[in-house]
Amino acid sequence: MQLLKVTSIQRGCVYDGRGVRTTVFLKGCSLHCPWCCNPETISTDNEIFIDESKCLKNQRMQGRFCRSCERCGGEMPITACPLGVGENTVKYHTPEELYEILIKDIGLFAQTGGGVTFSGGEPLLQAEELIPLLQKLKQENIDVVFETTLVAPTDALIRVLPYADGFIVDFKLQPQMKLYDTIYLRRIKAHYALLNGKRITNRLVFVNELAAHREQVVSVLRELGIERIELLLCHDLGAKKYEKLGLAHTDCSADKKLIIQFNNYLKSKNIKASLLTI
Amino acid sequence: MKIRSIIKSVIPAFLLDYCREYIQLSQRNPAFTKRKILCRGIILRPRKGNDQRDDFVRQFALMCSKQRFEVGTYYVYPFDTMTLRVLPRGIAGICSITADFGKILKSDLQQLRQTLCRCSDKDFATRENGIIESIERLASGIASRLESEHTERAEVLRTYFPSMLYRKPQTLDEAIQKQLFYNALFWQVGHRHIGLGRLDKILYEYYERDIRESRITDTEAKELLRHMILTLGKDTRAKSVSLIGDTGQYILLGGIDDDERTIQNRLTLLFLELFTELNIPDPKLILRVNSETNDEVWSRAIRCISTSCGSPLLMNERPVMENMVRFGYDAKDVAQVGTSACWEPLIIGKSFDQNNPFRSASPLKVLNDLLLGDNKTYASFEELLAAYKTVFAGELRSVVHDIDFDCSPLFTLFFDDCIRREKDFTQGGAIYAYHGAQVVGLPNAINALLNIKEIVFERHLYTLDDCREAMRRNFAGYEDLYSMLLATGKKYGSTDEEVITLTNDLMEFVGEIMSICMCNGEKIKVGFSSPAYVALAKQVGASLDGRKAGEPFAVHISPISSAIDISKILDFASRLNYTGNRINGNVVDFILPSAYVRQPEKLKAILKDACDKGIFELQLNVLDKQTLIDAKAHPDKYPNLIVRVWGFSAYFNDLPEAFQDNLIRRAETYATA
Numbered sequence: 019m020q021l022l023k024v025t026s027i028q029r030g031c032v033y034d035g036r037g038v039r040t041t042v043f044l045k046g047c048s049l050h051c052p053w054c055c056n057p058e059t060i061s062t063d064n065e066i067f068i069d070e071s072k073c074l075k076n077q078r079m080q081g082r083f084c085r086s087c088e089r090c091g092g093e094m095p096i097t098a099c100p101l102g103v104g105e106n107t108v109k110y111h112t113p114e115e116l117y118e119i120l121i122k123d124i125g126l127f128a129q130t131g132g133g134v135t136f137s138g139g140e141p142l143l144q145a146e147e148l149i150p151l152l153q154k155l156k157q158e159n160i161d162v163v164f165e166t167t168l169v170a171p172t173d174a175l176i177r178v179l180p181y182a183d184g185f186i187v188d189f190k191l192q193p194q195m196k197l198y199d200t201i202y203l204r205r206i207k208a209h210y211a212l213l214n215g216k217r218i219t220n221r222l223v224f225v226n227e228l229a230a231h232r233e234q235v236v237s238v239l240r241e242l243g244i245e246r247i248e249l250l251l252c253h254d255l256g257a258k259k260y261e262k263l264g265l266a267h268t269d270c271s272a273d274k275k276l277i278i279q280f281n282n283y284l285k286s287k288n289i290k291a292s293l294l295t296i
Numbered sequence: 297m298k299i300r301s302i303i304k305s306v307i308p309a310f311l312l313d314y315c316r317e318y319i320q321l322s323q324r325n326p327a328f329t330k331r332k333i334l335c336r337g338i339i340l341r342p343r344k345g346n347d348q349r350d351d352f353v354r355q356f357a358l359m360c361s362k363q364r365f366e367v368g369t370y371y372v373y374p375f376d377t378m379t380l381r382v383l384p385r386g387i388a389g390i391c392s393i394t395a396d397f398g399k400i401l402k403s404d405l406q407q408l409r410q411t412l413c414r415c416s417d418k419d420f421a422t423r424e425n426g427i428i429e430s431i432e433r434l435a436s437g438i439a440s441r442l443e444s445e446h447t448e449r450a451e452v453l454r455t456y457f458p459s460m461l462y463r464k465p466q467t468l469d470e471a472i473q474k475q476l477f478y479n480a481l482f483w484q485v486g487h488r489h490i491g492l493g494r495l496d497k498i499l500y501e502y503y504e505r506d507i508r509e510s511r512i513t514d515t516e517a518k519e520l521l522r523h524m525i526l527t528l529g530k531d532t533r534a535k536s537v538s539l540i541g542d543t544g545q546y547i548l549l550g551g552i553d554d555d556e557r558t559i560q561n562r563l564t565l566l567f568l569e570l571f572t573e574l575n576i577p578d579p580k581l582i583l584r585v586n587s588e589t590n591d592e593v594w595s596r597a598i599r600c601i602s603t604s605c606g607s608p609l610l611m612n613e614r615p616v617m618e619n620m621v622r623f624g625y626d627a628k629d630v631a632q633v634g635t636s637a638c639w640e641p642l643i644i645g646k647s648f649d650q651n652n653p654f655r656s657a658s659p660l661k662v663l664n665d666l667l668l669g670d671n672k673t674y675a676s677f678e679e680l681l682a683a684y685k686t687v688f689a690g691e692l693r694s695v696v697h698d699i700d701f702d703c704s705p706l707f708t709l710f711f712d713d714c715i716r717r718e719k720d721f722t723q724g725g726a727i728y729a730y731h732g733a734q735v736v737g738l739p740n741a742i743n744a745l746l747n748i749k750e751i752v753f754e755r756h757l758y759t760l761d762d763c764r765e766a767m768r769r770n771f772a773g774y775e776d777l778y779s780m781l782l783a784t785g786k787k788y789g790s791t792d793e794e795v796i797t798l799t800n801d802l803m804e805f806v807g808e809i810m811s812i813c814m815c816n817g818e819k820i821k822v823g824f825s826s827p828a829y830v831a832l833a834k835q836v837g838a839s840l841d842g843r844k845a846g847e848p849f850a851v852h853i854s855p856i857s858s859a860i861d862i863s864k865i866l867d868f869a870s871r872l873n874y875t876g877n878r879i880n881g882n883v884v885d886f887i888l889p890s891a892y893v894r895q896p897e898k899l900k901a902i903l904k905d906a907c908d909k910g911i912f913e914l915q916l917n918v919l920d921k922q923t924l925i926d927a928k929a930h931p932d933k934y935p936n937l938i939v940r941v942w943g944f945s946a947y948f949n950d951l952p953e954a955f956q957d958n959l960i961r962r963a964e965t966y967a968t969a
Contacts, residue, residue: 030863030902032895038902072783074776081776083757100757101776102783122867125908130901 020147021110025059025139029123033294035163035184035219037132040120045108047140049169052194053225053270055256057263058107059139066097067105067262074101107263113151124158133161133183142170145177152181163217168209169202175209184217189247191235193227194270203238210242220247221294224277225270232280236287247284250294251277313341317382324377324534338362338379348384349703349720352485353426355381356706359484360434367441370523371473372453374434375480377534383486383702388653390702390722391537392544392636394491395482396645397475398498400710402464405432408709417718423705424715431481435461468502468517472524475499478710479528485706488537489544489637492528492579493644496549496563503563518566525570525579532578538827539955541577541946544637548644550593551584551613554631558588568596571607577938577945581608582635585907594900601916602893606940609639609883609915612907616641619879623821625728638943639825639881639913640732646713648722650701651732651880653815656826657695659741659802660849661836662688667764668837674760677753681745689809695733696813696820731815732880735806736826737833737849739788739856742799743841750785751777763840770838770845781842782857788850789860789868800873807876823880825852825913827942830954848958851942852883858965862886862902870909882912885940887959887966893918915940921963924948928956 023045031041046062047054058065074081075089083100086092096104111119120134127133134155136148141164155162164178165186187210190197197203220239222228228235239247252272260267277293284291321337322330340355342348359381365374383389405428412428415421435458442454456473465471475492482490499521506512512520528545535543549564571581583589583597597608617630620641634644640651666687674680707721708714714725722729751757758766758777766774786795803824810822826832829849837845841856850856853872855865869884892899906914917940927934927948937948939959948956 028861030861032891032898038898072779074779077775079775081780084776100751100755100784101779123863123905126901126905129905130898132898132901 020150021112022116022144022147022151023062023064023108024111024116025056025107025109027116027119031135034135034137034165035133035186036161036217037130038123038126039132039135039163040123041135041137041165042116042120042141044136044138044141044144046143047138047167048143049140049167049190049195051190051192051223052268053223053252053256055253055259056139057256057259057265057267062143064106064108065263067107067259068096068264069103069105069262072101073099073103113147113154116151117154120155120160121158124160127160131161133163135163135165135186137165137186140167140170142166142168142174142178145170145174149177149181152178156181168206170209172205172209172212175212179212179216182216184219185213186219186221187213189220189222189238191222191228191231191238192225193231194225203241207242220244222247222249223252224249224272224280225252226272226276229276229280232283236284236289239289244289246290247292248294249277249281249284249291313382317341317380321378321380324380326533328378333378336378338376339382340380341382342384348387349423349705351384352703352705353423353430356427356485357430357433360430361437363434363437363484365438365441367438367445367450367453368447369527370449371476371527372438372442372457373476373480373527373530374438375483375531375534377531379484381484381486386700388650388699388701390487390648390650390704390707391653392489392491392638392640392642392651393482393487393648393707394493394546394548394634394636394642394644395478395707395710396632397478397493397495399645399712400478401471401474401498403461403710404463405461407462408715411715415715415718420718420720424709427705427709432458432461434481435477465502467511468499468506469512469520471499471502472520476524476527481706483531483535485704486702487704487707488535491634491637491644492545492547493634494548494551494559494632496561496567497553497559500559500561500563514562514566518570521563521566522570522574525574525576529576529578535578539941539944539946539952540950541941542827542944543578544944545579546582546635546637547579548634549581549583549608550586550589551611551633552586552588552631554628556631558586558590560590560593564593565596568593568600568608571605572596572600572603575603575605575936575938577605577947580606580945582611583608584611584613584633585904586613587908591900594904595896598896598900598903601888602896602918604918605938606915606917606945609913609943610903610907611635611639611641611913612911615874615910615912616879619874619876622875623877623879624730624819629728635881636732638827639883639915640821640823641879641881643728645711646726647728647730648707648726649728649730649732649821650699651821651823652734652827653699653731654695654697654733656734656736656828656832657692657806658736658828658832658836658849659688659691659806660737660744660839660841660843661832662691663741663744664767664837664839667760667840668767671761671764677749680748680753680760684745685805688805692733692806692809693813696810696815698816699731701816729816729818730821731818732821732823733810733813734826734828734880735822735824736828738799738802738824738853739850740839740841740843742788742795742802743856744839745798746786746788746795747781747784747840747842751780767838767840778842778844781840787855787857787859789855789857789865791864791867791871796868796871799868800871803873803878804876807878811877819877821877821880823878823882825881825883825943829942830958834954848954851885851958851962852881854883854885856965861966862888862892866902866906866911866914867909869911869914870906872912874912881943883943884911884914885917885942886914887917887919887963889967890918890920915943917959917963919959919963921960921967924956924960924963928953928960 439457636651719725771778
């Protein structure tokens with residue numbers, strides 16, 4: 019049976035699309051955005067969050083179960099630590115299991131026009147595994163949105179299209195991504211065209227470096243025919259997760275003044291932008 | 297204790313009483329010097345040998361003749377904080393009553409006098425007539441004082457005093473003045489936590505007529521309500537029972553009427569609007585919601601909650617009323633459900649239910665006592681649970697006892713059933729006297745039991761003796777166990793079947809034991825919300841939910857783990873079983889992340905969904921930890937920061953440190969949920 023690799027499920031989300039939604043974070047992404055606030059969703063492998071603050075070894079203490087811990091030469095995997103030091107980042111779910119969790123809020127979805135948002139990571143990378151779940155959700159008329167970079171195989175996008183009601187497209191136009199090459203733009207343009215007829219929310223994470231590339235941004239958005247976009251002020255809320263994964267981390271938090279200037283510039287070019295802060 | 301008994305043996309009892317009474321007066325009037333209090337304070341002591349009810353009438357008469365009041369204010373509010381009625385020793389005061397102000401507004405003292413003439417119990421009639429005379433004397437006194445005021449407003453008020461005592465109000469303005477007049481009297485006689493009741497329902501006919509006859513505009517009506525709210529809130533300190541703000545002055549909005557139609561009129565919206573604008577802690581709002589509550593009322597309520605004033609508390613009236621009927625309230629009465637100041641349901645205008653007269657039962661303390669008291673080995677978790685229930689049953693039974701309550705010939709006059717029965721309000725006059733017990737810290741007990749089951753009986757990581765030793769040492773040297781208790785497994789508020797089953801099992805058990813307890817010959821209710829989560833917890837040592845000695849318990853039926861977010865706790869609370877006698881208030885108290893406040897439409901949907909699913913009551917704070925930390929360090933910067941405490945709102949700066957710290961800790965826990 020095809021299992022879905024999920025990092026977390028958040029109910030009652032008010033920001034990931036129309037209405038009140040349940041967001042499923044799926045594991046795996048081919049991009050490595052330095053500001054990614056969910057670094058555990060990047061790799062497709064199971065990684066382990068290690069919370070050093072909970073480990074007794076770091077406090078120069080030893081619990082009776084520590085002797086059997088793999089960190090102290092024993093055989094007990096750190097993920098079995100009763101103090102919760104180690105935690106698997108992947109939870110494997112069958113489509114049926116996931117469905118049972120998602121329909122808990124079916125009443126709320128109906129009331130608010132909400133539904134399920136698949137995010138990640140790049141949710142399209144698990145398109146094939148998602149199909150049975152998507153079929154069940156559509157049988158119940160549940161609204162489905164994908165939060166995607168569109169950097170995924172075209173087949174994957176085509177596979178989920180019949181089940182998707184909307185897309186939140188996260189553009190990667192920041193200079194750090196070095197994606198101004200024609201390959202990225204050509205692929206995005208082609209994929210974006212496939213979304214025709216769906217509800218689309220365009221989104222761009224604002225990092226300070228974007229300010230110096232505003233002309234290029236406008237040019238790409240125009241090329242794609244985009245007249246409206248959400249600007250998300252880059253934050254550093256994921257810092258602790260990098261630490262728990264043992265990964266290097268760069269704080270890309272953006273300047274509020276710069277985002278306002280950037281916003282004004284887009285407006286002057288007839289692109290309506292709205293600011294999102296978390 | 298020793299010092300107290302020495303003082304008692306050296307100082308005569310009357311002197312001690314004298315000191316106690318003046319201390320009470322100074323607490324009510326902190327702005328006054330001791331000298332001023334000694335000179336101006338009026339203390340009305342009970343007279344020995346008198347019938348308690350006759351003595352009440354005597355005290356009330358003195359009160360009405362000696363009372364000092366201001367007449368230069370927009371409404372006359374005859375509540376003199378320097379006058380104190382003292383109860384006889386061993387008598388408990390009456391608390392948390394909501395009279396039916398709808399009937400009071402329509403009352404005519406002359407007509408009441410005639411009704412009393414027909415009473416067969418002449419002593420009863422004499423007493424009540426005494427009350428009427430005193431009320432008339434006070435109203436006439438106010439009228440004379442108004443004579444000497446030469447303002448436009450005084451001229452208007454002169455038309456109300458004393459005429460309003462003998463007629464149904466002719467305008468909204470007069471209705472508000474009459475309601476405030478009687479409300480002040482209830483406070484003055486020493487009754488506490490006086491609820492205002494369903495003001496959108498009660499005042500609407502006066503508002504509607506004034507608007508229809510173009511006597512006032514909507515804006516002017518709003519201004520009158522604003523004056524009323526500010527008048528009620530001007531004596532917060534003197535009215536507070538324990539912490540400043542705990543006055544129990546609730547205005548109830550919404551809910552069905554006797555004809556099953558939901559009250560949601562212009563006044564419902566105006567009250568919500570006013571509370572959003574005023575942002576004050578006292579009085580407070582309670583909103584009865586049901587599936588018919590319209591979108592506009594919901595939206596205004598969410599806007600009001602978002603100001604962080606703590607109002608309104610949401611009462612999901614269907615499960616509340618249905619369970620009240622199952623318990624024993626008459627189906628035709630439950631449409632008039634109100635609360636005892638905070639969250640405990642009662643019937644407005646019919647209940648003498650004292651819903652918080654006992655000490656709260658603590659299931660966690662019982663578990664601690666069992667574990668530390670017996671050193672017994674248990675073969676299984678089930679065996680331990682059975683032993684726990686036996687001890688817990690004893691604790692529950694010990695909580696409930698008979699109580700000698702104060703009388704109230706004043707309430708008697710305005711509760712129809714009392715006059716019909718010719719009995720004092722507290723002595724068989726009011727038809728309902730179902731008092732209520734409260735359980736504090738249920739979530740802590742559930743977490744402790746779940747931890748014991750997993751750590752001791754399932755995973756065998758620690759023995760029960762290890763746990764006992766850790767508790768005795770407040771986890772010193774047992775930091776690993778302490779971390780484990782917080783980190784491990786299933787937690788209260790999770791919708792895991794095992795957690796729900798254990799919680800319902802314990803709640804049902806409490807209900808079962810309480811169903812055989814009586815107070816003053818009446819069956820009692822029980823609820824799982826209590827104001828004692830800080831005070832009682834101070835006396836309870838370290839516990840196996842991962843709580844160190846003295847740390848506060850959970851607030852009501854709210855989560856204590858960062859793993860439980862608002863969706864989970866609302867789901868969980870809607871799956872708890874509130875039937876039987878478990879109706880004495882079951883409140884989820886949650887601190888909302890600001891993301892929800894920025895999306896009011898979506899928050900509205902979440903709350904409506906929770907009500908559809910069957911939560912009982914909900915109150916929300918909108919706070920962030922950083923603001924609270926800063927407010928604690930720099931109180932001057934936050935003079936108007938309001939927080940929701942157990943069932944009332946208060947200025948953060950007025951709270952004792954333990955409550956401030958608890959709010960900060962909870963804001964942090966919920967922020968990471």
